[in-house]
Amino acid sequence: MNLKFTAEENKFREEVREWLGKNIPAEPLPSLDTAEGFELHREWEKKLFADGWSVPNWPKEFGGRDCSITEWLIFEEEYWASNAPGRVNTNGISLLAPTIFQFGTDEQQQRILPKMASGEEIWAQAWSEPNAGSDLASLSTKAIADGDWFILNGQKTWCSRGAFADWLFCIVRTDPESERHHGLSYLLVPADTEGMERRVFGRLDGRPAFSEIFFTDAKVHKSNLLGEAGQGWAVAMATTSSERGLNLRAPGRFMAAADKLAELEKELSASGQYSKQVANIWAKSRAYRWVCFSAAAKLASGGELGSTASMMKVFWSELDLELCALALEMLGDRAELMEGSPDAYNNSSWLDDYLFALAGPIYAGTNEIQRNIIAERVLGLPRK
């Protein structure tokens, strides 16, 4: 056990910090869930990519730097501490890419990954359906093979970034007779596919963060099938595990947020009435950091996180919510002010973060489902 960063790791940190210091936009970008903001964030992805910072932990051939998990964690610490813009292609990079690395053909990897890394193609996840939320296996969108093509019919919803994305990654039912987890396939769908329509709808802040997707005899070429036909559930679950694990929420986000919370307390509260809560949140953000370094060591030595990922997901999602709610409590009257209000504190970033954090205990498997998983798979309690 040695928690000292190596000379290389320190050098890496310096490089990241220096690059960010020079390149971060002077003004915060508009929300990436607006048409204008989306394109400006795409430009930022391009800038990151140009200097090899968009996907530092990927292989060099796809635009990365082959950096270690520890270095990726360092990157994230510096990234979030620097107030850099949000990442518009997180869904692609964190959720889809690990699946492509694992299941994609050479052709698919070559075709998809570099453009994902550069921001040329931005991806959205289209898994949920109106009757298939937490219970994803009940999905019913059909994709019937017809020569070199699949013909899609059905409806997807809660497609984040779905308003402006270039590509979608979907799970569809390729065997129309199948039920539950069987007969599903993992399919990549260009957003300009004929027969596909999207209806954009607003998040709680009204921004067009989601879309519903309607497929009516939409034709998708079979080269966009990821993994084997009928194996979609297994392929998808590999991604789910990434979604719940290290790749989605690096501790740097929460460390930076906890530091900002401590600053906010200093600025707004003289009474010390929040200090225990702030210290507790700060401590949890650091605890999560050590959990992640510990997980990184396990992964680096060939281990797997397994259901530990469920514990991490519950922890960070509830920490995030607690953190943002406390900031709003401190802001008092100004908590409710939205972007565009003359008096909004820091351009209403705490309110935005709170609204975003609210989704954390719901997506990627609700925290109730995660707790079931922990109880049954980690602790071995009986299902029924």
Added chain:
Amino acid sequence: MNLKFTAEENKFREEVREWLGKNIPAEPLPSLDTAEGFELHREWEKKLFADGWSVPNWPKEFGGRDCSITEWLIFEEEYWASNAPGRVNTNGISLLAPTIFQFGTDEQQQRILPKMASGEEIWAQAWSEPNAGSDLASLSTKAIADGDWFILNGQKTWCSRGAFADWLFCIVRTDPESERHHGLSYLLVPADTEGMERRVFGRLDGRPAFSEIFFTDAKVHKSNLLGEAGQGWAVAMATTSSERGLNLRAPGRFMAAADKLAELEKELSASGQYSKQVANIWAKSRAYRWVCFSAAAKLASGGELGSTASMMKVFWSELDLELCALALEMLGDRAELMEGSPDAYNNSSWLDDYLFALAGPIYAGTNEIQRNIIAERVLGLPRK
């Protein structure tokens, strides 16, 4: 709606306060869960009874004052604020007596209630069995009718006050072929019954607070059957409702405890780090007071509490635990000191109260079961 106390109510409060001021023992009594303390608390019950204060809300003919529920709440406020001794006959007065008022024959009422009020007979509840805790209906102790007698065989446990009590109130299976809620009866058992043995065992603090009861062909006269044979479940549930409702935990206890907590903070903590938690507990103790006055009004006008009692039970039991745990946190090093330690704070009363509070979320139906009841009976959520 009028929250002013009437002149009579104010006079009643004055009378209670005056009597307590004159009569409370100068030194705190030893724990009522010790042999010596039990008898000293019995003496205290006799003293209360002599001046009509042991059961003020009972009819005069049984030793009470016929006071209203509001006056009873006032009595409890004054009682707990005055640091008066704990009540050794709570189980009799709060749990059994309401059932006797509802189901007892005239003979039973005359025979049992005055001696309960005077402390001459102290009662213990013997319902649980090793395999029937939360799931009370799975109890198996048998009481088979034989002429004027029931012959008891079986085992009871978790009998609070069972070490020294004079009488037990039990639920037993009078129909040996019956299952679950059917065929049960509510039986009162003298502690000196032949064929009944008790094995005393220690609470977490080691004090002999419980006993196990073993019946081996123990004979109990049928005059001790409360309600109809075979109707034990319905009779018992009437008591359960009292146990969960107003009779068990008057707000006066928590108001007094919250006030003491605020004093403790003033004495021990200069930093203000606990002040928000203390204020929150104080506010909850007062909120519970208003809930109880509101419930009293409902009962006084002929209404019933129903499942509201479940909400109250969860609320006060969790408040009690939170309150005691915070006091121990403030005491720091001294929190662990037991009675008899030279440096124990206030004779270790906070630790005693904490240990007592720990049982709150468990007895009288665990808080998990209460929440099921609230969800299903108050909110109407489906059982399965």
Added chain:
Amino acid sequence: MQFEITSDQKLFADTFRSLLEAKCSSDDVRKSWEEGAPIENLWHEISEMGALSIFASEADGGLGLSEVEMALLMEEAGRAALPEPFLEHTVAVSILASILSPSLGNSNSTKKSGDKIIKNQIAELPEIFEKAISEEIILSPTNINSEYVAYGNRADFFLLAHRPDHFHLLEKDAVTLHTQKSIDEPRNPTKVEYDPSKETAVGGDPALAFNRGAVGAAAICLGTAQKLLDTTVEYVKERKQFGTSVGTQQAVKHHLANVAISIEHARPNVYAAAWHLACRDDLNAGEVAGEVDKAVSSAKALASDAANLAAKQALQCHGAIAYTIENDLNFWMKQAWVAANSWGNSAFHLNRISNSL
């Protein structure tokens, strides 16, 4: 001690509820939010039933009621997500009422104090009051603990507490408004710039007004929380996942049981706080300020917590479906957050209690 809503009070609240069910449905609320305009004719109907003049004496054409009735109406306003400056206007009317009629009675108390009179008061005061208790003008007061006036965009007159000991009354043309955008869209919190002078001073008691507002906001929290709970209960009964209704899951049951417990333990405290305010002069001398302030603060702290918990569990038990402006739940969640945080949030009121323990 008689803790029971009277049948008159209940009837009054039920009438208001029926009005809002008819005229302020969730579709009406949505339209109002989307168009940034009040619900047509609603303010008129609220005025017609007398709800704008709770605090005016019967002699003055009002109802001569008290903070208890105010709380009951605010609870209904919360349940309906009423997108109107109803609380603000009501508090403002109460200030003017007692400035004009310091001996004004109400149902619970024969004396009434708190609102001070300033001699050189504005001559038009009676006329403004007249208009306010009908539907002709809208008043908005500042809250001594806030920089913003809610619904400032709708106000014709402002009652502004320049110093904690009295208010100033100014017409909207005499002030400069800095309107903000709230997550609870119709509120439009507004900072008001003005020049206080002897001519604008009218008296009144900002601390009393703050307590009224806090109790009113607490009642809004209750009604909002109850609506969130009711809506969520209905949803989880219907919504099926994994072949069974979500409402059979024990985790969901316990989340919602916790919300119910929280509401039921806040409600009587809110009514008690309202009663303490109504009867503030009949309480025993010496206890008055402390008892009233603590009753109000514990009510607002607990009701705010109930509203926040209800919003959290409503969203969690709905899942993603409630995470969009397309679902009506969003109006109530936003109202919960904002009502919990306005007129002093939980931290503010716990601090106030702490200072007086």
Added chain:
Amino acid sequence: MQFEITSDQKLFADTFRSLLEAKCSSDDVRKSWEEGAPIENLWHEISEMGALSIFASEADGGLGLSEVEMALLMEEAGRAALPEPFLEHTVAVSILASILSPSLGNSNSTKKSGDKIIKNQIAELPEIFEKAISEEIILSPTNINSEYVAYGNRADFFLLAHRPDHFHLLEKDAVTLHTQKSIDEPRNPTKVEYDPSKETAVGGDPALAFNRGAVGAAAICLGTAQKLLDTTVEYVKERKQFGTSVGTQQAVKHHLANVAISIEHARPNVYAAAWHLACRDDLNAGEVAGEVDKAVSSAKALASDAANLAAKQALQCHGAIAYTIENDLNFWMKQAWVAANSWGNSAFHLNRISNSL
């Protein structure tokens, strides 16, 4: 950055665990509590495996290890509810070790500082140290933030921090003991009355000793919490109510999942804090004190919370059966409460963090 317990460290901890499983079973613990006497021969066996001399250099006959190994052993001590002054003695040895050998190395660091030397130190110091790292005498240190020495009834010598800048060493005959009764019975917290003088002063760094004790207590919390969780998981699998095992209830599952989350998120922080202490001189200058103190405090705060939560849910999921001294669970619950509250409780450490943010 290599966050992994080495195989040597793991082997060392496993050996200790095996020893305790064999010699410190719950029956042994019960006997020790009931008779108020140490478990026979146990201290000797602990000494035999070298566990009393982690902090002594190999040259001095010790193992030359660090706070990381200390934490691993303390976790096992917590798991076993070891009724011995193992943490206290270990901290005391570490103080003496670095007073005697200020350049003492350990596995992670070549320099080592913190414990100061006082010139006129007691001549018998090397001899006392010798005896302490074998099993001949027991040392107990005070904790600068407490008035009590745990296991004061067992100590032959006391290391007492009269002032925060150094310790005094006194034999038990030279002090007056005021022994208290703890809910964690074998602890016997003891107030020590003594006359500090130049002759008794030995140096050392009470602040460093406190950090070591806090990390050790945090590790005890972890082990205790894990034992409570494991025991409860087994119980709820077996215990049937309403015709099904209690462990199928979602409420029970979620209670225990929360305990698991809490432990798993405290554990790496405890190890990290131990490592920071071990390497305190190799950290970048300027960051040292703040980083080490904050790492220790967040570890102790989170581990204390995990222990308290584990005790609470263990009791709740067992139900009444655990509410008695007849059930072994009581040893671990009491150890959880006391370990969580000693060497600074959660509130103390959060306050320390807050002061340095």
